[in-house]
Amino acid sequence: MTKLLTDDALTQALADLPQWRHDPERKALHRQIVLKDFGQALGLMVEIGLVAQQLNHHPEWANVYNRLDIWLTTHDVGGISLRDTDLAVRIDRIVARN
Numbered sequence: 001m002t003k004l005l006t007d008d009a010l011t012q013a014l015a016d017l018p019q020w021r022h023d024p025e026r027k028a029l030h031r032q033i034v035l036k037d038f039g040q041a042l043g044l045m046v047e048i049g050l051v052a053q054q055l056n057h058h059p060e061w062a063n064v065y066n067r068l069d070i071w072l073t074t075h076d077v078g079g080i081s082l083r084d085t086d087l088a089v090r091i092d093r094i095v096a097r098n
Contacts, residue, residue: 004077005085013085019095020088022080028060028073029084033095035066044068044098051090057083059091 005013013029014022023030035041041063048070052058060071070091072084 002074002077002081002083004074004079005081010080013080013088017085017088017092019092023071026060026071026073027079028071029080029088030072031070031088031091033068033070035068035098038063038065040098041066041068044094047094047098048091051094052087055083055087055090057087059087 010022014020017029020029020031022028033041033044035044045061045063045068048059057072057074060073062069072087073079074081074083
């Protein structure tokens with residue numbers, strides 16, 4: 001069963017995920033990625049979307065031209081869980097390859 005991260009676990013997760021920040025209003029991890037253009041942003045969304053689908057854990061996101069904002073939260077527990085931090089790590093790996 002997925003559990004909400006404790007405050008200490010969230011602090012440690014954020015230390016391990018320097019590109020992400022805590023968005024307390026949305027009870028989520030947030031990362032903004034700026035790319036060269038819309039095509040790159042769209043391609044990145046597709047690549048992340050395929051991984052998210054495999055994990056059955058889907059991000060909330062917004063795209064404006066070359067900018068992609070991603071929020072990760074686990075609605076079932078009302079906040080951030082290990083499912084979110086795991087997907088954040090995978091997203092960071094995808095971004096590093098692009």
